[in-house]
Amino acid sequence: MTGKESCDSHGHGSHASCEKLVKVTLNLEEDQVVVLKELAKQYSKDLGQRWSMSAVARVAVGAFLADIGRIT
Numbered sequence: 001m002t003g004k005e006s007c008d009s010h011g012h013g014s015h016a017s018c019e020k021l022v023k024v025t026l027n028l029e030e031d032q033v034v035v036l037k038e039l040a041k042q043y044s045k046d047l048g049q050r051w052s053m054s055a056v057a058r059v060a061v062g063a064f065l066a067d068i069g070r071i072t
Contacts, residue, residue: 040055
């Protein structure tokens with residue numbers, strides 16, 4: 001699988017540096033799921049490439065971890 005294919009498979013097209021994804025199960029509140037789905041739809045429209053709810057969740061988790069200084 002090429003880097004582009006692996007990025008495409010997780011919902012948003014491309015990355016400057018695409019990393020391996022690990023499948024996990026998360027329990028989210030219903031309103032969180034609604035917002036993630038809405039954002040995925042909006043990002044897809046605004047950016048002209050498909051965004052999945054999972055991709056939006058990864059962005060949100062990444063932002064949270066960066067905010068608390070756990071990742072850069």
